[in-house]
Amino acid sequence: MGVALKTLTGNYAVATAVKLARVNVISAYPITPQTTIVEKLAEMVELGELKADMIRVESEHSALAAVYGAASGGARAFTATSSHGLLYMHEMLWWVAGSRIPVVMAVVTRTIGPPWNIWTDHSDVMDQRDTGWLITFTENNQETLDETIKLFRITEDERVFLPGIVTLDAFILSHTTEPVDVPDQSLVDAFLPPRKQPYVFRAGEPIIMGNIPRDLKWNMMMREDIDKAMERAKKVIEEADLLWGKLVGRRYGGLTECYRCEDAKHFIIGVGAWVGDMREAVDYLREKLGLRVGLIKIRYFRPFPREDIIKWLNNAMSAVVFDRSVSPSAGGPIFVEVLASLASAGVRTPVRGVIAGLAGVDVTPEDIANAVLTSVSEAEELGTFKQSVLWFYGGE
Amino acid sequence: MVFDDVVEIRFHGRGGQGVVTAANVLVDALLKVGLYGQAIPFFGAERRGAPVVAYARVSKKPIRTRSSIRRPNIVVVLDAKLSELVNVLEGLKPGGTILINSPGKPDIKGGFKVCYVDAVGIALRHNLVLSGWALVNMPIVGALAKILGVPVEAVEESIRERIEGRVGELNAVAAREAFNEVVCVE
Numbered sequence: 001m002g003v004a005l006k007t008l009t010g011n012y013a014v015a016t017a018v019k020l021a022r023v024n025v026i027s028a029y030p031i032t033p034q035t036t037i038v039e040k041l042a043e044m045v046e047l048g049e050l051k052a053d054m055i056r057v058e059s060e061h062s063a064l065a066a067v068y069g070a071a072s073g074g075a076r077a078f079t080a081t082s083s084h085g086l087l088y089m090h091e092m093l094w095w096v097a098g099s100r101i102p103v104v105m106a107v108v109t110r111t112i113g114p115p116w117n118i119w120t121d122h123s124d125v126m127d128q129r130d131t132g133w134l135i136t137f138t139e140n141n142q143e144t145l146d147e148t149i150k151l152f153r154i155t156e157d158e159r160v161f162l163p164g165i166v167t168l169d170a171f172i173l174s175h176t177t178e179p180v181d182v183p184d185q186s187l188v189d190a191f192l193p194p195r196k197q198p199y200v201f202r203a204g205e206p207i208i209m210g211n212i213p214r215d216l217k218w219n220m221m222m223r224e225d226i227d228k229a230m231e232r233a234k235k236v237i238e239e240a241d242l243l244w245g246k247l248v249g250r251r252y253g254g255l256t257e258c259y260r261c262e263d264a265k266h267f268i269i270g271v272g273a274w275v276g277d278m279r280e281a282v283d284y285l286r287e288k289l290g291l292r293v294g295l296i297k298i299r300y301f302r303p304f305p306r307e308d309i310i311k312w313l314n315n316a317m318s319a320v321v322f323d324r325s326v327s328p329s330a331g332g333p334i335f336v337e338v339l340a341s342l343a344s345a346g347v348r349t350p351v352r353g354v355i356a357g358l359a360g361v362d363v364t365p366e367d368i369a370n371a372v373l374t375s376v377s378e379a380e381e382l383g384t385f386k387q388s389v390l391w392f393y394g395g396e
Numbered sequence: 397m398v399f400d401d402v403v404e405i406r407f408h409g410r411g412g413q414g415v416v417t418a419a420n421v422l423v424d425a426l427l428k429v430g431l432y433g434q435a436i437p438f439f440g441a442e443r444r445g446a447p448v449v450a451y452a453r454v455s456k457k458p459i460r461t462r463s464s465i466r467r468p469n470i471v472v473v474l475d476a477k478l479s480e481l482v483n484v485l486e487g488l489k490p491g492g493t494i495l496i497n498s499p500g501k502p503d504i505k506g507g508f509k510v511c512y513v514d515a516v517g518i519a520l521r522h523n524l525v526l527s528g529w530a531l532v533n534m535p536i537v538g539a540l541a542k543i544l545g546v547p548v549e550a551v552e553e554s555i556r557e558r559i560e561g562r563v564g565e566l567n568a569v570a571a572r573e574a575f576n577e578v579v580c581v582e
Binding site: 005007118140169171172173175176177178179273274276277279280362363364365367 | 419423424427432433434435437438439458459460462463464466
């Protein structure tokens with residue numbers, strides 16, 4: 001099949017994917033737990049394994065500015081960051097998306113201070129949800145590698161032309177070593193067409209970008225166009241999954257994967273690395289307790305899988321959404337969007353938002369099973385949830 | 397609630413002893429014999445000499461669990477004196493195994509399977525010393541492989557892949573000796 005199993009950390013899986021995508025320009029500023037991605041890439045460049053320019057900068061803001069400039073000039077470009085670094089970069093995320101320049105960034109999700117803390121939660125990337133970047137969450141190092149490669153194709157598709165973020169959870173993916181199938185360069189070359197982008201800045205061919213609009217409606221239309229491109233991306237993501245599946249034999253589903261959903265009455269919804277723990281919880285609840293529980297793994301948070309959520313929850317008895325971040329007084333962002341999706345279709349399935357695992361608090365399969373069990377009992381008894389948002393700290 | 401198809405391991409060492417490398421070499425070796433592994437470092441305010449931990453999981457199937465290991469099946473102690481500073485037996489499952497770097501049988505109560513190997517002695521035999529410390533992490537992986545039923549050849553090959561040249565070769569030899577010399581008492 002042209003693949004070889006290697007043991008890689010999540011960060012090395014990203015670096016390997018970036019190398020296989022034949023990236024031309026990399027720029028980044030070190031921050032834990034991202035650092036080993038660009039360290040590895042710097043090593044590849046130094047050894048001549050990857051023919052790319054590594055631009056050293058003094059901050060994350062400059063890192064994305066450098067990558068944005070290179071990508072505007074026609075380069076396939078990459079950066080990576082985490083937590084405070086991503087927040088410092090935030091302004092430039094709007095510039096890249098607003099300019100419709102495809103760029104891929106890895107975000108090793110890490111909580112935000114204070115207090116100072118290096119562990120995982122999804123606060124940093126959720127803070128980017130309105131910027132116009134595609135956002136994909138990955139469950140294991142294999143998916144991290146696969147999705148990083150795919151994101152180059154998806155972002156450079158003319159129906160999309162938007163930048164994209166691939167996330168991996170701090171330490172539990174980024175620094176955890178496990179077997180990963182590394183595809184052959186020829187497969188990646190077959191999968192990734194030459195770079196496309198809406199326009200290219202070239203020396204001697206001046207273009208004006210980002211000037212003050214003469215008509216404010218143009219400005220608004222640009223935002224609407226990003227909205228439409230994000231919707232179009234849904235199909236492009238599915239096509240990429242299908243094509244990658246044909247080449248390497250691994251399919252994940254498009255925007256979502258539904259695990260043991262066929263006859264499910266109750267659903268768990270989650271994103272990122274702890275989806276693995278949720279699978280264990282689903283198996284336990286089904287096999288030991290006979291509960292018909294399914295798991296909706298949201299793979300892409302942007303574009304948001306509204307249609308999938310409606311489809312799976314239309315006749316469900318309840319759903320429990322696990323968020324690893326919170327918008328104070330509104331609940332977790334995934335919870336809010338699941339509710340909005342259901343309301344848009346008139347679906348009245350009771351949904352509970354569980355806020356857990358913030359700041360790296362450990363959540364085990366047992367914890368997840370317990371939280372779901374409580375909710376399922378309540379939904380079956382009352383047909384509703386007395387308390388829609390719960391803060392859950394786990395067992396030990 | 398138990399999910400027992402996965403063997404969970406906790407390593408206790410000191411900053412600089414190479415516990416993370418030990419866990420990584422173990423996972424490499426598992427892959428060579430068709431087993432799945434996860435090597436999980438734990439980062440805190442480490443510095444050289446301070447107590448550190450790392451974790452690993454071993455399974456016949458791909459491992460889905462990502463949360464931390466609270467009740468390990470096996471505890472591995474790279475420096476016996478650490479038990480004066482931390483409770484190395486914390487959470488160890490009843491009937492679980494402790495592997496300890498020690499020249500003689502350590503006095504450990506609680507009905508655990510106790511394994512010991514003179515990793516310092518083995519390292520010194522091969523002059524595996526760095527900055528005054530005997531390099532015990534690879535012998536410990538060799539002994540752990542014996543306990544897990546992983547062929548020593550897989551460990552030797554993994555060591556050679558991660559540590560180049562003569563030092564890698566010496567470490568591989570040390571791992572084999574520890575594999576052969578480890579003693580377990582029920």
